[in-house]
Amino acid sequence: GENVEQHPSTLSVQEGDSAVIKCTYSDSASNYFPWYKQELGKRPQLIIDIRSNVGEKKDQRIAVTLNKTAKHFSLHITETQPEDSAVYFCAASPPGNTPLVFGKGTRLSVIA
Amino acid sequence: DTAVSQTPKYLVTQMGNDKSIKCEQNLGHDTMYWYKQDSKKFLKIMFSYNNKELIINETVPNRFSPKSPDKAHLNLHINSLELGDSAGYFCASSQGVEGEKLFFGSGTQLSVL
Numbered sequence: 001g002e003n004v005e006q007h008p009s010t011l012s013v014q015e016g017d018s019a020v021i022k023c024t025y026s027d028s029a030s031n032y033f034p035w036y037k038q039e040l041g042k043r044p045q046l047i048i049d050i051r052s053n054v055g056e057k058k059d060q061r062i063a064v065t066l067n068k069t070a071k072h073f074s075l076h077i078t079e080t081q082p083e084d085s086a087v088y089f090c091a092a093s094p095p096g097n098t099p100l101v102f103g104k105g106t107r108l109s110v111i112a
Numbered sequence: 113d114t115a116v117s118q119t120p121k122y123l124v125t126q127m128g129n130d131k132s133i134k135c136e137q138n139l140g141h142d143t144m145y146w147y148k149q150d151s152k153k154f155l156k157i158m159f160s161y162n163n164k165e166l167i168i169n170e171t172v173p174n175r176f177s178p179k180s181p182d183k184a185h186l187n188l189h190i191n192s193l194e195l196g197d198s199a200g201y202f203c204a205s206s207q208g209v210e211g212e213k214l215f216f217g218s219g220t221q222l223s224v225l
Contacts, residue, residue, distance in 0.1 A: 032211035043202065043216040044155070051211070087153050093211045097167045099145055100214055102155040 002027040002094040006103025013080050014111055021106045023090035024072040032093035033066060033073045034100070039086045047088075048075070080110045115139050118203045118217030125193055126225055133188045133220045135203030143167075143209050144186035146178060149200035149219070161186055162209065193224045 003026040013019050025033075034049035050057045050064045050073065057064050061080075066073040077084055087107050091100040116137045125131055137144065145168075146158040160168035164180045175191040186203060203217035 034213060036214075038153070043218050044214075045216070046213055049213065089155060095210055097160070097162070097209050099157045099160050099168060099209060101157075105153045105155075107153075 002030055002092055002098065002101040004090060004092050004101050004103040006090050006106060008106060009104065010107045010109070012109045012111060015080060015082060017080055019075075019077045019080050019084070019108055019110075021075045021088055021090070021108070022072060023074070023092075023103050024070075025092040025101075026071070027092070027094045028068075028071060029095045030092040031095065033064070034091050034093075035064060035075050036089045036091065036102075037086045038089065038105075044089060077108075080108075082110050082112050084108060085110045116203060116205055116215050116217040118220055120220060121218060122221050122223075124223045124225065127193055127195060129193050130189070130191045131193060131222075132190070133201055133203075133222075135186050135188070135217055137184055137203075137205040137215070137217075139205055139207075139215060141205040141207050141215075142183060143206050143212070144180065144183070145204045145206075145214070146186065146188050147202045147204060147216075149202060151199070155202070159186075159188075160209065167209070190222075193222075195224050198222055198224045 006023045031052040036044035037047045038044040063076040087105045090103040143162045159178045161180045201220045204214045206212035
């Protein structure tokens with residue numbers, strides 16, 4: 001089945017710097033790649049997603065890139081702010097009735 | 113309006129007890145899930161239901177039994193609670209399964225003493 005690896009597990013950046021989180025997946029048939037943000041004590045919430053027919057997608061300070069050949073995708077956050085501090089999860093959607101498979105999460109700390 | 117609502121938010125109970133967590137979604141979605149989140153924050157699928165039918169049942173002890181009375185509700189009943197059951201439990205829903213966004217409930221933090 002699908003396996004999603006996520007790195008790094010923790011990341012600390014200075015406010016205003018960029019943060020990059022990387023994920024790899026194993027099933028070349030996976031076709032949908034969302035990113036979720038989970039603040040302390042809250043539910044995971046979708047922040048951006050990308051489908052396999054697109055290489056890059058941007059939404060204000062957040063962007064996601066997808067390399068289907070290498071089977072990896074990345075989340076880029078520019079001009080980080082303290083409110084970006086949270087756990088971020090990548091996920092991949094295999095074909096058929098298999099639910100989203102999540103990476104193990106990255107705890108991002110933005111230091112003011 | 114809360115799209116996916118889950119109760120209770122906190123559940124503290126003794127070993128050996130039986131407890132239930134309720135979940136309801138008002139998004140009209142066909143598919144609902146239960147995920148378990150351990151202390152390291154890893155989100156692991158437990159069950160998936162599509163139109164009230166079980167489609168995914170990962171390696172979960174028989175003490176965990178999901179119940180879907182209709183496609184808007186997916187409840188989780190846990191028998192004979194053990195210390196290792198302490199975790200966060202998140203309900204979620206999506207329109208379908210493949211390539212669909214998940215909407216999560218607010219979570220239930222279960223502590224077994």
